[in-house]
Amino acid sequence: MSVNPPYRADIVGSFLRPEALKAARADRAAGVIDDAALREVEDAQIRDLVQKQAANGLRLATDGEFRRSWWHFDFFGMLDGVEVVELDHGIQFQGVQTKPRGVHLGGKVGFSDTHPMLDHYRSLQSVLAETTGAQPKFSIPAPTVLDFRLEPDHIDPRVYDGRDAFVDDLIQAYRDAVAAFYDAGCRYLQFDDTAWAYLCSDEELAKARDRGIRTEGLAERYADMLGRILDGKPDDLVVTTHVCRGNFRSTWISSGGYEPVAEQLLGRVAYDGFFLEYDSDRAGGFEPLRFLPEGDQTVVLGLITSKSGELEDVDAVKNRIDEASRFAPLEQLAISPQCGFASTEEGNVLTEDEQWAKIREVVAIADDVWR
Numbered sequence: 001m002s003v004n005p006p007y008r009a010d011i012v013g014s015f016l017r018p019e020a021l022k023a024a025r026a027d028r029a030a031g032v033i034d035d036a037a038l039r040e041v042e043d044a045q046i047r048d049l050v051q052k053q054a055a056n057g058l059r060l061a062t063d064g065e066f067r068r069s070w071w072h073f074d075f076f077g078m079l080d081g082v083e084v085v086e087l088d089h090g091i092q093f094q095g096v097q098t099k100p101r102g103v104h105l106g107g108k109v110g111f112s113d114t115h116p117m118l119d120h121y122r123s124l125q126s127v128l129a130e131t132t133g134a135q136p137k138f139s140i141p142a143p144t145v146l147d148f149r150l151e152p153d154h155i156d157p158r159v160y161d162g163r164d165a166f167v168d169d170l171i172q173a174y175r176d177a178v179a180a181f182y183d184a185g186c187r188y189l190q191f192d193d194t195a196w197a198y199l200c201s202d203e204e205l206a207k208a209r210d211r212g213i214r215t216e217g218l219a220e221r222y223a224d225m226l227g228r229i230l231d232g233k234p235d236d237l238v239v240t241t242h243v244c245r246g247n248f249r250s251t252w253i254s255s256g257g258y259e260p261v262a263e264q265l266l267g268r269v270a271y272d273g274f275f276l277e278y279d280s281d282r283a284g285g286f287e288p289l290r291f292l293p294e295g296d297q298t299v300v301l302g303l304i305t306s307k308s309g310e311l312e313d314v315d316a317v318k319n320r321i322d323e324a325s326r327f328a329p330l331e332q333l334a335i336s337p338q339c340g341f342a343s344t345e346e347g348n349v350l351t352e353d354e355q356w357a358k359i360r361e362v363v364a365i366a367d368d369v370w371r
Contacts, residue, residue, distance in 0.1 A: 004238070005060060005135060005137065005187075005188045005238045005240070005272075005273070006238070006240055006272070006273035006275075006298050006300050006334055006336075007058075007059050007060060007135075007334065007366075008334045008335065008366040008367075008369075008370045009057065009058065009059070009334070009335060009336070009362045009363040009365075009366035009367070010058075010060065010273075010275070010300050010334055010335070010336040010362075011053075011058065011060070011062065011137075011336055011337060011340075011359070011362075012139070012190075012192075012242050012275055012302075012306075012336060012337060012338075012339050012340040013062045013064075013065060013071075013137065013139040013190065013192070013242075013340045014062070014064055014065040014071060014139075014340030014341055014342045014343055015049060015062075015064035015065075015066075015340070015341050015342060015355065016341050016342050016347045016348070016350075016351075016352050016355055017064075017066060017342055017345055017347055018045050018048075018352070020041060020044075020045060021041060021042065021045045021066055022345070024037070024038050024041035024042070025038065025069075025345065042066055042067050043123070043127075045064075045066055046063045046064065046066050046067075046123070046124065046127060047127050047131065049061075049063070049064045049066065050063075050124075050127050050128060050131055050132060050134070051131060051132065052356065053132075053134065053359075054131075054132040054134055056356050056359045056360050056363065057359070057360060057363035057364075058134065058359065058363065059134055059135060060134055060135040060136070060137045060188065061124070061128055061132065061134045061135070061136060061137065062124070062136075062137050062138065062139065063120060063123070063124045063138075064342075065139070065340070065342070065343075067120050068345070069344065069345045070101070070343075070344050070345075071139070071141060071192055071340070071343040071344065072141035072145055072192070073101055073103070074117075075117055075140050075141050076103050076141065076146055077103070078115050078116055078117065079109060079110065079111060079115070079173060080107065080108065080109065080110035080111065080112055080173070081105060081106060081107030081108045081109040081110060081159070081169075082103055082104070082105060082106075082107075082109060082146070083103070083104050083106055084101055084102070084103060084104075085101070085102055085103070085104045085154070086101060086102075087101065087102045087151075102149065102150075102151060102154060103146060103149065103150055103154065104154040104156075105150065105154065105155045105156055105159060105160060105166060106156045106159065107156075107159055108159060108169055109166055109169040109170050109173050110169065110172070110173050110176070111173040111174070111176040111177040111180065113180050115177070115180070117138075117140065118180055118181065118184050120138075121136070121138045121181060121184055121185075121186055122184055122185070124136050124138065125184075125185050125186075135187070135188055136186070136188065137188040137189075137190065138181065138186055138188070138189055138190070139189075139190040139191075139192050139242070140177065140189070140190070140191060140192070141191070141192050141193070142191035142192060142193035142195065142226070142241060143170050143171070143173075143174050143191075143225060143226075143229065144193055144195035144196070144222045144225065144226065145192075145193060145194055145195055146170065147163070147167070147170065147195070147221075147222075147225070148194070148195040148198060148208065148213070148218075150163070151211055151212070152211070152212040152213070163213075163214075167225065170225075171225060171228050171229055174229045175228075175229055178229065178230075178233055178237070178239070182233075182234055182237050186237070187236060187237055187238060188238045188240075189237065189238070189239050189240075190239070190240045190241065190242060190275075191226075191239065191240070191241045191242075191271075192241070192242045192244060193241050193242065193243055193244065194243075194244045194245070195218075195222060196219075196222070196241075196243045196261050196265055197243050197244060197245040197256075197277075199215075199218055199219055199222075199260060199261050200256035200257060200258060200259075200260050200261055200284075201256045202256070219260070219261050219264040219265070220264060222264070223264040223265065223268040223269050226269045226271075227268065227269060227270065230269070230270045230271070231270075238272045238273070239271055239272055240271055240272055240273035240274065240275060240298075240300070241269075241271050241273075241274055241275065242275035242339070243258075243265070243274065243275065243276055243277065244277065244339055244343070245277050245282065245283070256282070256284065257283060257284020257285060257287075257288065258276065258283070258284060258288035259284065259287070259288050262288030262289075262290075262291045263291050265291075266288070266289070266291040266292045266293075266297075266299075267291040267292075267293065271297065272296070272297060272298065273297065273298040273299070273300055273334075274292075274297070274298070274299050274300065275300040275302060275336060276299055276300070276301065276302055277302040277338040277339060278301050278302050278303050278320070278324075278338065279302055279303060279304065279305040279307075279338035280305070286320075286323055286324040286326070286327050286328075287327055288327075289324060289327040289328040290327045290328070292328045292332060294329070294332075295332075297332065298332050298333065298334055299324075299328055299332060299333055299334070300333075300334040300335065300336045301320070301321060301324055301333060301334065301335050301336070302335075302336055302337060302338030302339065303317050303320055303321070303335055303338070304317070304335070304336070304337045304338060304358055304361060304362050305337070305338050305358075306337040306338055306339045306340060306341045306348055306350075306355075306358065307338075307339075307348055307349070307350075308348075308349070308350055309350035309351060309354030309355075309357070309358075311357060311358070311361055312361065314361070314364070314365060317335075317365055318365065318368070318369060321333065321335065321365075321369055330369075330370075334366065334370075335362055335365055335366050335369075336362060337358055337359070337362060341355050341358075
């Protein structure tokens with residue numbers, strides 16, 4: 001079993017919100033309690049979550065994204081120059097649409113050392129130091145998500161003259177973010193990313209073109225963007241990515257194998273690990289893994305779905321790991337749930353008991369395959 005992240009048994013990040021937390025957030029929205037009271041509930045629920053992660057066999061722990069409503073908008077809305085705004089539409093999943101939110105660039109994009117999620121990380125690290133001693137992991141949305149989701153009419157022309165004009169500032173903001181999380185003690189950081197999955201989907205690319213986005217060369221654009229951010233990161237900082245195909249109330253957005261982006265993503269971007277969803281035939285085969293360079297980079301196979309509570313057949317999962325090892329060395333592979341259990345506060349359609357059974361299954365399979 002690996003001693004450094006990403007671990008053979010790993011997780012994407014988010015967990016189902018406990019009822020006590022949901023109630024507290026509703027009370028805060030209604031003005032029944034204040035920020036301090038909400039923070040007390042969050043702290044207690046995160047402490048309990050950390051202990052449960054250890055009890056179920058994980059060597060790392062996240063805060064479950066318990067302080068967030070969304071996996072991405074909360075972080076983006078806390079950047080300098082970026083605000084979350086109400087649109088006339090949400091993000092369309094299969095048969096359901098999210099709340100109508102989007103991002104707007106109204107000022108120079110930047111990352112301040114007062115960004116609230118730095119404090120979220122410090123709090124998680126403090127809890128772990130006092131309790132389990134596990135490795136803290138923290139996830140933030142990738143810059144490519146902001147680039148892909150940003151609609152052209154939500155760029156203030158007084159600040160930026162089009163999409164290409166803000167890229168340098170976005171890159172610097174993320175370089176500053178990486179440095180700030182490192183200075184706060186973070187050694188395991190993840191960029192959650194839906195953009196690469198959209199590039200694998202002809203349907204999503206067509207939707208992007210309808211929004212006025214030039215899709216030609218986007219894989220090269222994103223490989224260059226991420227390369228500039230990761231260039232020069234500290235050697236003892238592990239930065240991974242999770243390529244997500246959509247995760248809202250157990251539904252999804254994009255389909256298509258990784259072949260269109262594998263050479264750019266796996267072959268060019270210097271992530272330490274790639275969490276790739278492989279829980280359904282929408283992800284295609286394992287052949288794109290041939291682009292993973294030999295060395296220290298790891299592909300974490302998302303073979304356990306987080307979208308339902310039904311447990312996978314263990315032998316079938318092991319057979320799929322064996323199949324993947326034909327295209328990438330077994331020592332460069334690991335396993336995790338395919339996504340988080342609650343990318344938004346609504347959460348997926350399964351119970352907390354089913355969630356933890358999934359985690360135990362991941363740990364048991366990893367122990368058998370890599371022991």
